[in-house]
Amino acid sequence: MHISDGIIDTNVCIAAGVVSIGLVYLSGRNTSVEEIPRMGMMGAALFVASLIHFPLAGTSMHLGLFGIAGIILGKRSFPPVFAALLFQSLIFQHGGLVTLGVNSINMGAGAFAGWMIWKTKFINENIRALLAGFLGIIVPMLLMILEFRVSGYGRGILYLFSVYLLLAAIEGVITLGAVRFIRRVKPGLLP
Amino acid sequence: MKHSFIDKYSDLDSPVHRLDPRIKTLTALCLILIIVSETRGELFPFLFYIPVIGVIAAVSRIPWGYIMKRCLVVAPFILLTALFYPLSGMLTSDFRSLGSYNHEYMVGISIFLKAYSALILLIVLTSTEKFHNILLGLRKLKMPKLIGIISALMYRYVFLIHDEILRTNMARDSRTTGKLKMSRLKVYGNQSAMVFVRSFERSQTLYNSMLSRGFNGEFPSMSRLSLKGKELLFAGALIMLVLAIRLANQNIQNYLFN
Amino acid sequence: MGSAVKIEKLSFSYTPDKPVLKEVSLEVKPGEKLGIIGRSGAGKSTLLLHLNGILSGSGTVSIDGTKVEKKSLYQVRKKVGLVFQNPDDQLFNPTVEEDIAFGPLNFGLSREESAARVKEALNAMNLEGLEKSVSHHLSLGERKRVALATVLAMQPEVIAFDEPFSSLDPEMVVQLINIIGGLDATLVVVSQSLLPLLSCCNRLAVISEGEIIAHGPREEVVKNDELMKRSGMDMSFYREIFRDYF
Amino acid sequence: MGSAVKIEKLSFSYTPDKPVLKEVSLEVKPGEKLGIIGRSGAGKSTLLLHLNGILSGSGTVSIDGTKVEKKSLYQVRKKVGLVFQNPDDQLFNPTVEEDIAFGPLNFGLSREESAARVKEALNAMNLEGLEKSVSHHLSLGERKRVALATVLAMQPEVIAFDEPFSSLDPEMVVQLINIIGGLDATLVVVSQSLLPLLSCCNRLAVISEGEIIAHGPREEVVKNDELMKRSGMDMSFYREIFRDYF
Numbered sequence: 046m047h048i049s050d051g052i053i054d055t056n057v058c059i060a061a062g063v064v065s066i067g068l069v070y071l072s073g074r075n076t077s078v079e080e081i082p083r084m085g086m087m088g089a090a091l092f093v094a095s096l097i098h099f100p101l102a103g104t105s106m107h108l109g110l111f112g113i114a115g116i117i118l119g120k121r122s123f124p125p126v127f128a129a130l131l132f133q134s135l136i137f138q139h140g141g142l143v144t145l146g147v148n149s150i151n152m153g154a155g156a157f158a159g160w161m162i163w164k165t166k167f168i169n170e171n172i173r174a175l176l177a178g179f180l181g182i183i184v185p186m187l188l189m190i191l192e193f194r195v196s197g198y199g200r201g202i203l204y205l206f207s208v209y210l211l212l213a214a215i216e217g218v219i220t221l222g223a224v225r226f227i228r229r230v231k232p233g234l235l236p
Numbered sequence: 237m238k239h240s241f242i243d244k245y246s247d248l249d250s251p252v253h254r255l256d257p258r259i260k261t262l263t264a265l266c267l268i269l270i271i272v273s274e275t276r277g278e279l280f281p282f283l284f285y286i287p288v289i290g291v292i293a294a295v296s297r298i299p300w301g302y303i304m305k306r307c308l309v310v311a312p313f314i315l316l317t318a319l320f321y322p323l324s325g326m327l328t329s330d331f332r333s334l335g336s337y338n339h340e341y342m343v344g345i346s347i348f349l350k351a352y353s354a355l356i357l358l359i360v361l362t363s364t365e366k367f368h369n370i371l372l373g374l375r376k377l378k379m380p381k382l383i384g385i386i387s388a389l390m391y392r393y394v395f396l397i398h399d400e401i402l403r404t405n406m407a408r409d410s411r412t413t414g415k416l417k418m419s420r421l422k423v424y425g426n427q428s429a430m431v432f433v434r435s436f437e438r439s440q441t442l443y444n445s446m447l448s449r450g451f452n453g454e455f456p457s458m459s460r461l462s463l464k465g466k467e468l469l470f471a472g473a474l475i476m477l478v479l480a481i482r483l484a485n486q487n488i489q490n491y492l493f494n
Numbered sequence: 495m496g497s498a499v500k501i502e503k504l505s506f507s508y509t510p511d512k513p514v515l516k517e518v519s520l521e522v523k524p525g526e527k528l529g530i531i532g533r534s535g536a537g538k539s540t541l542l543l544h545l546n547g548i549l550s551g552s553g554t555v556s557i558d559g560t561k562v563e564k565k566s567l568y569q570v571r572k573k574v575g576l577v578f579q580n581p582d583d584q585l586f587n588p589t590v591e592e593d594i595a596f597g598p599l600n601f602g603l604s605r606e607e608s609a610a611r612v613k614e615a616l617n618a619m620n621l622e623g624l625e626k627s628v629s630h631h632l633s634l635g636e637r638k639r640v641a642l643a644t645v646l647a648m649q650p651e652v653i654a655f656d657e658p659f660s661s662l663d664p665e666m667v668v669q670l671i672n673i674i675g676g677l678d679a680t681l682v683v684v685s686q687s688l689l690p691l692l693s694c695c696n697r698l699a700v701i702s703e704g705e706i707i708a709h710g711p712r713e714e715v716v717k718n719d720e721l722m723k724r725s726g727m728d729m730s731f732y733r734e735i736f737r738d739y740f
Numbered sequence: 741m742g743s744a745v746k747i748e749k750l751s752f753s754y755t756p757d758k759p760v761l762k763e764v765s766l767e768v769k770p771g772e773k774l775g776i777i778g779r780s781g782a783g784k785s786t787l788l789l790h791l792n793g794i795l796s797g798s799g800t801v802s803i804d805g806t807k808v809e810k811k812s813l814y815q816v817r818k819k820v821g822l823v824f825q826n827p828d829d830q831l832f833n834p835t836v837e838e839d840i841a842f843g844p845l846n847f848g849l850s851r852e853e854s855a856a857r858v859k860e861a862l863n864a865m866n867l868e869g870l871e872k873s874v875s876h877h878l879s880l881g882e883r884k885r886v887a888l889a890t891v892l893a894m895q896p897e898v899i900a901f902d903e904p905f906s907s908l909d910p911e912m913v914v915q916l917i918n919i920i921g922g923l924d925a926t927l928v929v930v931s932q933s934l935l936p937l938l939s940c941c942n943r944l945a946v947i948s949e950g951e952i953i954a955h956g957p958r959e960e961v962v963k964n965d966e967l968m969k970r971s972g973m974d975m976s977f978y979r980e981i982f983r984d985y986f
C-alpha cells in the first residue's frame with residue numbers, strides 16, 4: 046500500500062507533496078487543544094497497526110485502519126495519517142520520503158471516505174462501519190492505480206492490486222468489530 | 237520498560253552521525269530527489285550513483301548486514317512493482333515478440349535501482365540519528381506545526397501502546413495454556429480494542445500533564461542544534477557531486493560511446 | 495491575608511447523568527498543607543484537575559486571587575503544579591533533564607535559567623547524576639521523584655499531589671514525607687495512605703460522593719470515628735495489628 | 741506432604757548486565773499464606789511472573805511437584821492463578837461475565853461448566869448482578885474484585901497477588917482482606933502495605949536486590965528491626981503517628 050521512492054513519476058510526487066501540505070493546513074485548521082491528544086493517539090495507533098504483519102494471498106500485509114481513523118477523527122484525520130506515514134517512512138522505510146505526499150493523499154482519502162460514510166446517519170451503524178473499513182482501503186487502492194497508470198504502467202498493474210480487495214474486506218470486518226466494541230465500552234470516542 | 241526497536245545504531249560515531257539532523261535530513265531528501273527523478277530507463281548513471289551511496293553508507297559505519305536486513309522488509313514490494321513495469325503491459329496488450337519490450341525492461345531495472353538507492357539513503361539517514369532528533373530537526377525546518385506536535389506526541393504514545401500490549405499479553409497468557417482454545421480472532425480482537433481504548437484514555441491524562449506544565453503547542457528543547465560551516469560545506473559538496481553526475485551523464489555517454 | 499486556593503460551589507460531571515462534584519467549597523491558606531481523603535471514586539482526582547483549569551465545571555476556583563478561566567490559564571498554570579498519581583503520565587521527554595526543563599521553558603525562561611532550575615530540582619530530589627537518563631528506564635521510586643522534580647522546577651506557589659505514596663516502599667514513603675515537609679509551597683495532597691498523609695498535612699478535608707463533608711485540623715477530623723467510618727477511612731481494623739507488631 | 745510452590749536457585753535478568761533475581765530458593769507449603777515484602781525494584785513482581793511460566797530463568801520452579809517448563813504450562817497455569825497489580829491489565833473482554841469465563845473456557849471447560857464457575861466466582865466476590873456490566877465502567881474496587889474473580893473461576897491451587905491493596909481506600913482494603921482470608925488456596929501475596937499484609941499472611945519472606953534475605957513466621961520477621969530497616973520496610977516512623985491518632 047505504501048509507494049517507495051523511485052517507483053512512480055517524480056513530478057506526480059512533488060505535486061502531491063505540495064497538495065498534501067495544503068491538506069494538512071486545511072484539515073488541521075482551528076484545531077483546539079482538546080482535539081490534539083486524540084489526533085496524536087490515532088497517529089500512533091495507525092503506526093502500531095502497520096507494525097503487525099500477517100500473511101495474505103502470498104504476501105505480507107498489515108492493517109491500515111484508515112476507516113477507523115476517519116470515523117473517530119472526521120475532518121481531522123489527515124494530519125495524523127500524514128504523521129503516521131512519516132514515522133513509517135523514517136523508522137522502517139515503509140513508503141519513501143519523496144512519495145510521502147502521494148502516500149498520505151492516498152490513505153488520507155481512505156480516511157475521508159470512511160468519514161463521509163460514517164456521516165450518513167440514515168444507514169444502519171453496522172453497515173456504515175463495515176463500509177468505512179472497506180472504503181478505507183479501496184479508495185487508496187483506486188488512487189494508486191491511477192498514479193501507476195499516469196507513471197506509465199500498463200493496465201496489467203490491476204492484477205497486482207487485486208489482493209487489496211481481500212484486505213479491504215478484512216478491514217471492513219475489523220472496523221465493524223472495533224466500532225461495536227467502542228460503542229459498548231467507550232461510546233464517547235464515536236462522534 | 238525498555239524499547240530497542242529504534243535508535244539501534246544511532247550511538248555510533250562517524251562523520252555522518254555528527255552531521256546536524258537538519259542538514260542530514262535535507263541532504264538525504266535532495267539526494268533522493270535527484271536520483272529518483274533521473275530519466276527512466278537510464279541505467280548508465282547508476283554506475284556512479286551506486287558507488288557514491290556505497291561510500292556514504294561505509295563512512296556511516298552502519299553494518300551492511302543491518303542495512304540489508306532493513307531493506308528486506310520492503311524488498312518484495314519494490315521488486316514486484318519494478319517487475320510489473322514490463323509485465324503490466326504484456327499482461328493486457330496483444331502478443332508482441334518479447335524482444336520488443338526491451339525499453340520496458342530497462343525502465344523496470346531503473347525503477348528497481350532508483351528505489352533501492354533511495355531506500356539505502358533513507359536507512360542511513362534514520363540509523364545515524366536518534367529518531368527524536370530527526371523530528372526535532374524537521375520541526376526546526378518548519379514542518380507544519382500541527383504535524384510537529386502530533387509526531388512528538390506519537391513518539392511517546394507509541395511506547396505507551398507498546399507497554400499496554402506487553403502488559404495485557406502477560407495477563408492474557410497467565411489465564412491460557414500457552415495456546416488459545418477459543419476463537420483467536422475474538423480474543424485478539426477484544427484485546428486490541430481494549431488496548432486501543434485504554435491507550436486513548438492514558439493519552440488524555442498524559443496530555444493533561446503537559447498542559448499543566450504550560451504546554452501551548454511549542455516544544456521547547458534544551459538541546460541546541462548548532463550548524464557548523466564545515467558540515468554545510470560537506471553536505472553541499474555531496475549534493476553538487478550527485479547533481480553533477482546527473483547533469484554530466486549525457487555528455488559522458490556521448491563521449492564514451494560515439 | 496488572601497487564600498492560596500479558593501473553591502466556591504464547584505460542580506462538575508463527566509457524563510450528564512452522574513454528578514461527580516456537587517457544590518464543593520474549600521479554602522486553603524498560603525503555606526497550609528491540606529490533605530484530602532475519601533473513598534475511591536469520591537471525586538478527589540477530579541477536584542485536583544480543577545485547580546489549574548484542566549477541567550472546568552460550574553462555580554469558581556481562584557488561585558491566589560486569580561480566577562481560573564480560559565484567559566488566565568497561563569498565569570494559573572505557572573502558579574499551580576500538579577503531580578499526577580502515575581509518574582508515567584508525566585514523563586514524556588527523552589531525557590530526565592528535558593522533562594524537568596519542559597515546564598520552565600514553556601513559561602518563557604531562557605535555556606540558562608531553565609538549566610539552573612533543573613539543577614536545583616534534581617538536587618532537591620536527590621537525583622544528581624540522572625540528568626541524561628531516559629525517564630522510562632528508571633525505577634518507580636526514581637520516576638516518582640523525577641515527576642515531582644518536573645513540578646518543583648516551575649517553582650509553583652501551590653503544589654497538588656495525587657496519591658504520592660502509592661506503590662512506594664515504606665522507606666521511600668518516609669523519604670518523600672521529608673521532601674514534602676521541606677517544601678515551602680502551599681500543598682494539597684490526595685491520598686488513601688492515611689499514616690503518611692497525617693505526617694505531612696496539618697489540615698484535612700474529607701470528600702464523600704462529590705461533597706466535602708468535613709474540613710479542619712487533622713486531629714479533629716481523624717478522631718471523629720463516626721466521620722471516618724462514614725467516609726470509608728476507618729482504621730480501627732489495624733489497631734491490633736499495629737499494637738502487636740510495632 | 742509436598743510443597744505447593746518450590747523454587748530452587750532461580751536466577752533471572754531482563755538485560756544481560758543486571759541480574760534481577762539471584763539464586764532465589766523458596767518453598768511454600770499447601771494452604772500456607774505467604775507475604776513477600778521488599779523495596780521497590782527488589783524483584784517481587786518478577787518472581788511472581790515465574791510461578792506460572794510467563795517468565796523463565798535458570799533454576800527450577802515447581803508447582804505441586806510439577807516442574808514449570810514449556811511442556812507443562814497447561815497443567816501449571818491451571819494450578820496457579822496470577823492477579824496483576826493493575827486490574828485493567830487483566831480485564832479486556834467487554835463484559836464481566838466474558839472476562840471471568842475466559843480462563844475456564846481456555847482450559848477446555850464446556851459453556852455450562854464455565855457459566856457455573858462464573859456464578860460461583862461472582863458470589864464469592866460479592867459481585868452478583870454485574871454479569872453483564874462492562875468491566876471498564878466499574879469502580880476501581882469493583883474492578884479489583886472482578887480481576888480476582890477471573891482467577892478464582894479457574895479454581896487454582898495457588899493464587900499469587902501482586903499489590904492487591906494499592907490505591908484502595910481503607911474500607912475496601914478491609915473487605916479484600918476478609919475475602920482473601922476466606923480463600924482456601926495457597927497464597928503468595930506481594931505488597932508494600934505492611935499492615936494489611938500482616939493481617940492476611942502468617943508467613944513472610946523478605947527480598948532484597950534479588951535475594952531472599954529472610955523467610956519465616958510473620959512475628960519473627962517483622963520484629964527483627966535490623967532486617968526490616970535493611971530491606972526498606974522500617975515502620976518505626978509511623979509509631980508515634982499511630983499512637984497519637986488511633
Ligand SMILES: Nc1ncnc2c1ncn2[C@@H]1O[C@H](COP(=O)(O)OP(=O)(O)OP(=O)(O)O)[C@@H](O)[C@H]1O
Pocket residue numbers: 508509514532533534535536537538539540541686879880907
Ligand atoms: N474521564 C472520565 N470519564 C468519565 N467518568 C470519569 C472519568 N474520570 C473519573 N470518572 C468518574 O468520576 C468519579 C470520580 O473519579 P475520581 O477519579 O475523581 O475519583 P477519586 O476520588 O480520585 O478515586 P480514586 O481514589 O480511586 O483515585 C468516579 O465515579 C469515576 O468513575
Ligand SMILES: Nc1ncnc2c1ncn2[C@@H]1O[C@H](COP(=O)(O)OP(=O)(O)OP(=O)(O)O)[C@@H](O)[C@H]1O
Pocket residue numbers: 237238631632633634661754755760778779780781782783784785786787932
Ligand atoms: N520489562 C522489564 N525490562 C527491563 N527491566 C525490568 C522490566 N521489568 C522490571 N525490570 C527491572 O527489574 C527490577 C525488578 O523489577 P520488579 O518489577 O520485579 O520489582 P518489584 O520488586 O516488583 O518493585 P515494585 O515494588 O516497584 O513493584 C527493577 O530494577 C526493574 O527496573
Ligand SMILES: [Mg+2]
Pocket residue numbers: 538539540656
Ligand atoms: Mg484518584
Ligand SMILES: [Mg+2]
Pocket residue numbers: 784785786902
Ligand atoms: Mg512490582
